[in-house]
Amino acid sequence: MGKPVEIKPGVYWVGVNDYETKLFESLWSLPHGVSYNSYLILGEKKVLVDTVKAEYADELIENINSVIDVKELDYVIVNHLEPDHSGSLPEIVKNAPNVKIMGTSRAIDMVKSFFHLDQETISVRDGSTLDIGGKTLRFIEAPWLHWPETMFTYLVEDKILFPCDAFGSFGALSNKIFDDEVDLELFFSESKRYFATIVSKYSKFVLRAIEKVKNLGIDIEIIAPSHGPVYRKNPIKIVELFERWSRNAPEKRVVIVYGSMYGNTKKIAEVLEENINSEGIDTAVYNISYSDISFILSDLLNAPAVIFGCPTYDGNIFPPIRHLVNLLEIKRLQRKIIGLFGTYAWGEMHCHN
Ligand SMILES: Cc1cc2nc3c(=O)[nH]c(=O)nc-3n(C[C@H](O)[C@H](O)[C@H](O)COP(=O)(O)O)c2cc1C
Numbered sequence: 001m002g003k004p005v006e007i008k009p010g011v012y013w014v015g016v017n018d019y020e021t022k023l024f025e026s027l028w029s030l031p032h033g034v035s036y037n038s039y040l041i042l043g044e045k046k047v048l049v050d051t052v053k054a055e056y057a058d059e060l061i062e063n064i065n066s067v068i069d070v071k072e073l074d075y076v077i078v079n080h081l082e083p084d085h086s087g088s089l090p091e092i093v094k095n096a097p098n099v100k101i102m103g104t105s106r107a108i109d110m111v112k113s114f115f116h117l118d119q120e121t122i123s124v125r126d127g128s129t130l131d132i133g134g135k136t137l138r139f140i141e142a143p144w145l146h147w148p149e150t151m152f153t154y155l156v157e158d159k160i161l162f163p164c165d166a167f168g169s170f171g172a173l174s175n176k177i178f179d180d181e182v183d184l185e186l187f188f189s190e191s192k193r194y195f196a197t198i199v200s201k202y203s204k205f206v207l208r209a210i211e212k213v214k215n216l217g218i219d220i221e222i223i224a225p226s227h228g229p230v231y232r233k234n235p236i237k238i239v240e241l242f243e244r245w246s247r248n249a250p251e252k253r254v255v256i257v258y259g260s261m262y263g264n265t266k267k268i269a270e271v272l273e274e275n276i277n278s279e280g281i282d283t284a285v286y287n288i289s290y291s292d293i294s295f296i297l298s299d300l301l302n303a304p305a306v307i308f309g310c311p312t313y314d315g316n317i318f319p320p321i322r323h324l325v326n327l328l329e330i331k332r333l334q335r336k337i338i339g340l341f342g343t344y345a346w347g348e349m350h351c352h353n
Pocket residue numbers: 259260261262263264265266311312313314315316343344345346347348349
């Protein structure tokens with residue numbers, strides 16, 4: 001559950017906390033849950049920025065109703081169509097029949113193909129603004145973060161940037177939403193894991209979007225992403241972290257990931273670890289079968305070197321290592337020095353069909 005929190009006069013967090021989903025995108029573990037942040041902005045017109053996962057639509061509507069009557073909504077801004085943010089759109093439309101849906105033209109195309117709604121839609125141009133009476137919204141296209149249709153929304157008078165998934169984090173908010181009231185260390189590590197698993201493939205678009213926003217010369221006091229904390233004390237910190245992760249800034253660390261059925265490959269991993277440590281270099285060592293893959297990816301993100309250890313398995317590499325290598329390719333986490341070691345019992349690594 002989450003109760004609305006006023007961020008600035010007339011701007012509310014009306015999101016929800018999900019402690020039920022075990023795997024985000026059915027892939028990435030959520031030991032601390034996840035939040036879907038939705039925001040209500042009240043000028044003369046009433047605006048909702050992003051919605052929440054479909055299962056939580058009732059809670060979102062309850063949150064909105066505790067501030068205004070949901071029927072009064074004039075606009076819903078769709079920064080991103082992934083269902084963790086757009087899933088409640090049909091319920092919002094049902095409850096607020098006059099609401100207009102706004103997004104990039106790609107987003108509006110996707111709204112139409114996802115939902116078949118009769119609602120009025122408005123495609124916004126990059127840099128265009130919407131005067132809502134007392135407050136102004138500015139739309140900044142930020143494609144491929146991490147889908148093609150994405151944009152940021154900027155609330156001019158209150159200097160709040162709503163960048164949706166950019167600068168997001170795993171971890172639910174349990175009624176404390178600001179960077180100065182949550183366990184930031186935990187959130188920064190959850191944010192890195194979020195970056196590694198969701199955003200890393202699109203690193204160059206992160207850098208492009210940061211550059212673009214910097215060049216706009218707008219003043220940003222608060223960053224309000226669609227997952228994780230709202231940054232009001234030190235908003236630049238999360239931007240710097242995303243920038244560092246995107247640049248693949250190397251940390252002095254070697255990650256060793258091995259599999260082992262009977263302990264032989266494990267022995268080699270241990271000797272390697274000792275030798276590398278004796279050179280004054282830190283190591284992180286993972287037994288792949290008993291480690292959470294999202295934590296391995298997060299640790300691999302800015303590690304300059306990775307060493308894989310695998311026992312030969314039916315004429316092939318040990319299957320979970322193959323899975324990891326595949327993920328590194330998909331997430332474009334490949335720019336690393338690679339080491340390999342392994343063991344075998346009866347000979348060559350080829351299949352006998
Ligand atoms: C299911 C299975 C399949 C194996 N396939 C091969 C193989 O194709 N070629 C080979 O030389 N050894 C094969 N081995 C032997 C292992 O690679 C060897 O025992 C290795 O040292 C095991 O390492 P570990 O003790 O770290 O599990 C296989 C072993 C098992 C249990």
